[in-house]
Amino acid sequence: MAPLFKQMTIAGVGLIGGSLASIARREGLVERIVGLGRSQTNLDVAVERGMLDAATRDPAEAARGADLVVLAVPILSMRPTLERMRAYLKPDAVITDVGSVKGWVVRELEPLLPTGVALVAAHPVAGKETVGAASADPELFRGRRVIITPSAKSTADAIAKVEALWTAAGACVIRMEPDLHDAILARASHLPQIVASVLAAVLAEERVGGLLAADFGASGLRDTTRLAGSSWEIWRDIFISNRDAIVDALHLFGSAIEEFQELLEIGDLTGLERLFNRGRAMREKLVQ
Amino acid sequence: MAPLFKQMTIAGVGLIGGSLASIARREGLVERIVGLGRSQTNLDVAVERGMLDAATRDPAEAARGADLVVLAVPILSMRPTLERMRAYLKPDAVITDVGSVKGWVVRELEPLLPTGVALVAAHPVAGKETVGAASADPELFRGRRVIITPSAKSTADAIAKVEALWTAAGACVIRMEPDLHDAILARASHLPQIVASVLAAVLAEERVGGLLAADFGASGLRDTTRLAGSSWEIWRDIFISNRDAIVDALHLFGSAIEEFQELLEIGDLTGLERLFNRGRAMREKLVQ
Numbered sequence: 325m326a327p328l329f330k331q332m333t334i335a336g337v338g339l340i341g342g343s344l345a346s347i348a349r350r351e352g353l354v355e356r357i358v359g360l361g362r363s364q365t366n367l368d369v370a371v372e373r374g375m376l377d378a379a380t381r382d383p384a385e386a387a388r389g390a391d392l393v394v395l396a397v398p399i400l401s402m403r404p405t406l407e408r409m410r411a412y413l414k415p416d417a418v419i420t421d422v423g424s425v426k427g428w429v430v431r432e433l434e435p436l437l438p439t440g441v442a443l444v445a446a447h448p449v450a451g452k453e454t455v456g457a458a459s460a461d462p463e464l465f466r467g468r469r470v471i472i473t474p475s476a477k478s479t480a481d482a483i484a485k486v487e488a489l490w491t492a493a494g495a496c497v498i499r500m501e502p503d504l505h506d507a508i509l510a511r512a513s514h515l516p517q518i519v520a521s522v523l524a525a526v527l528a529e530e531r532v533g534g535l536l537a538a539d540f541g542a543s544g545l546r547d548t549t550r551l552a553g554s555s556w557e558i559w560r561d562i563f564i565s566n567r568d569a570i571v572d573a574l575h576l577f578g579s580a581i582e583e584f585q586e587l588l589e590i591g592d593l594t595g596l597e598r599l600f601n602r603g604r605a606m607r608e609k610l611v612q
Numbered sequence: 613m614a615p616l617f618k619q620m621t622i623a624g625v626g627l628i629g630g631s632l633a634s635i636a637r638r639e640g641l642v643e644r645i646v647g648l649g650r651s652q653t654n655l656d657v658a659v660e661r662g663m664l665d666a667a668t669r670d671p672a673e674a675a676r677g678a679d680l681v682v683l684a685v686p687i688l689s690m691r692p693t694l695e696r697m698r699a700y701l702k703p704d705a706v707i708t709d710v711g712s713v714k715g716w717v718v719r720e721l722e723p724l725l726p727t728g729v730a731l732v733a734a735h736p737v738a739g740k741e742t743v744g745a746a747s748a749d750p751e752l753f754r755g756r757r758v759i760i761t762p763s764a765k766s767t768a769d770a771i772a773k774v775e776a777l778w779t780a781a782g783a784c785v786i787r788m789e790p791d792l793h794d795a796i797l798a799r800a801s802h803l804p805q806i807v808a809s810v811l812a813a814v815l816a817e818e819r820v821g822g823l824l825a826a827d828f829g830a831s832g833l834r835d836t837t838r839l840a841g842s843s844w845e846i847w848r849d850i851f852i853s854n855r856d857a858i859v860d861a862l863h864l865f866g867s868a869i870e871e872f873q874e875l876l877e878i879g880d881l882t883g884l885e886r887l888f889n890r891g892r893a894m895r896e897k898l899v900q
Contacts, residue, residue, distance in 0.1 A: 449828060469828065471828075501821070507820040508820050508821075509828060511814075511818055511826075512815065512825045512826055512827075512828040513832060515814075516829065516832050516836040516837070518869075518872060519811050519836060520836050521872075521887070521891035521892070522868045522869050523803070523891070524891035524895050525888070525890040526799075526803075526864050526868045527799060527803075528890045528893055529890075532792060532796050533789070533795070535788075535792070537796045537799035538800055538898060541801060541804065542737050544808075546898060547838045547839065548804040548836055549804070549895055549898065550832075550835045551836060552891040552892055553895040556885055556888050556889055560881065560884070567876055567879075570876060571873060571877055574873040574876070575873070577810065577811065577814050577869065578866065578873065580810045580813060581806075581866050581869060582866060584806060584809075585862040588851060588855055588858060588859060591852075596851060599809070599810065600809050600847065601844055602817075603809035603810065603811070603816065603840040604812070604840055604841055604842070604844070606812040606815055606816035606826060606837070607812050607841040608841065610812075610826060610837065611841070
C-alpha cells in the first residue's frame with residue numbers, strides 16, 4: 325500500500341503530536357516525518373525514540389516538502405506558526421490541527437492559506453495529563469472520538485486523508501460544524517474544567533475556626549477537583565478562543581447552582597430530589 | 613486485656629456499621645455484638661459472616677444489655693431509632709453515631725437520653741460507594757480521619773471509650789465542636805457533592821444541534837461528576853440536617869463561578885489566571 329503522505333510535518337512534538345508521529349510511523353502512513361519545535365531537548369527525545377526522521381526549530385525548513393502539516397501547538401500559537409510556514413508550503417499541502425476549539429482555529433487559519441492549500445481542522449477528544457514527546461503513546465487515541473470540522477477550505481480529498489490518519493490511530497471519527505463542536509465541548513469539557521478549578525480555588529484558603537476545610541475532604545473532593553491540576557497555558561488559549569460558548573455554559577451551570585440553593589433554602593425536597601436524580605441518571609448513562 | 617465493652621449494639625448493619633462490628637470482633641474490644649436492622653436478609657449476611665452474635669429487628673431487644681450503642685442509620689432515622697430503644701437502655705450506656713452531620717444529631721439526640729446515658733457523636737470521614745453488610749471491610753477506616761464532637765452529654769470516660777474504638781480501627785481521631793464540624797464538612801464534602809450533582813444534572817439532557825453534549829465528555833467529565841452517582845436517601849438527610857452551613861458554602865462557590873464568568877466576559881486574563889492558579893495550588897497540596 326502506498327503511503328498516505330510522502331512527508332508529514334508535525335509542529336509541536338508534544339504528547340499529541342508525538343503520539344501521532346508514532347502512529348504514522350507504525351502504520352506506514354508516511355515516508356518521512358519532520359518535527360518542528362522550540363525545545364531542542366524535546367526534539368532530541370523524539371528523534372531518539374525514532375518518531376522523527378528530522379527535527380528542526382526553523383518553520384521554513386519544516387514547511388518545505390510537507391504534504392501534511394499537523395499543527396499540534398497551543399491554539400493561540402497556531403496562527404503565528406502557520407504565518408512563518410506559509411511561504412514555504414507545497415501548493416497542494418493539507419493543514420490540520422489538534423486543538424480543543426475549532427471555530428476560532430478555522431477563522432484564524434483560513435485567511436492565511438495559499439491557493440490550493442486545504443485545511444481540515446480536527447480535535448482528538450483524549451484525556452491527557454502528561455506532556456512532551458517522552459510521554460507519546462501510539463495507543464493514546466484508540467477508541468477515542470476525533471471530531472473533524474470541515475470548513476470552506478476543506479476539500480473532499482483532504483478530509484478523506486485526515487480521516488484515514490485518525491482511523492488508523494484506532495479512533496472513532498465523526499464530522500461536525502466547527503461552531504457546533506465548540507458549543508458542545510464548552511459544555512462537556514470546558515465547563516467541568518472551570519467547575520473543578522473554581523471549587524478548588526474556593527477551598528484553597530477557606531478556613532473555619534482556624535482549620536483548613538480542604539484538609540477534611542475525602543476521595544470525593546479529590547475526584548471533583550482533579551481537573552484543577554491542569555495547565556493554565558493550555559486553558560488560557562481555550563478560554564480566549566471559545567469565550568462566548570463557555571459563557572453560555574457557565575450561565576446554564578450558575579443558574580442550576582442558584583436553583584439548588586433556593587430549593588434548599590425553602591426546603592423544597594421534591595425539587596431537590598428531582599435535580600439530584602437528574603444528575604444521577606446522567607451519571608449512570610455516562611458509566612455504561 | 614479486658615474488653616472495652618461487654619455488649620455493643622449496632623443499629624444499622626450496613627457498610628459502616630458492619631465494618632465497625634468486624635473491627636470490634638477482630639480487636640477483641642467486645643464480648644458480644646448485637647445487630648439491629650430492618651432487612652432480615654442483610655442481618656443474615658452479617659450473622660453468617662460472623663460479624664454479629666445476635667441479630668434482631670426489635671429495638672427493645674437490641675437496646676437491652678448494651679454498653680455501647682452505635683447508631684449507624686441515616687441521620688433522620690437516628691432520633692426515631694433511639695426513641696424506640698431508650699426505655700430499655702442500661703443506665704450507664706454510651707451512645708455514639710457515625711453520621712456525616714453532627715450539630716443536628718447532638719441537638720436531636722441529647723434530649724432523649726435517660727439520666728446517666730452518655731452521647732459521643734462521631735463522624736468517620738471515609739469515602740464509600742458500596743452499601744450493605746456484604747461490603748463491610750475491617751480495613752475501611754485505616755488511615756482515615758474520625759471526627760469526635762463532644763457535647764454536653766459526653767463524659768470523659770465515654771469519650772475515651774469511643775476514641776479507643778476508632779483508634780483500634782486504625783483511624784486518626786480528632787476532636788471538634790459539632791457546629792465547626794458541620795461548617796467544615798459543608799465545604800469539603802457537601803459542596804463537592806452538590807457541584808458534581810448539579811453539573812451532571814445540567815448536562816443530563818443538554819443537547820446542541822440535536823447532539824447530547826455529555827456524549828462528548830472525556831475522563832475529566834467522568835471524574836468531575838463521579839459523586840453524582842450517590843444515593844439520594846443519604847444526601848437528603850445531610851441536606852436537611854446541615855442546611856444553613858451548606859447554603860453558606862453554596863454562596864461562596866456561586867459567587868466564585870460568577871466571578872469567573874465576569875472575568876471571562878471582560879477578558880481579564882490576569883484575574884482568570886489568578887483564580888485558575890489558586891485552584892491548581894489547592895490541588896497540588898491535596899495530592900501531596
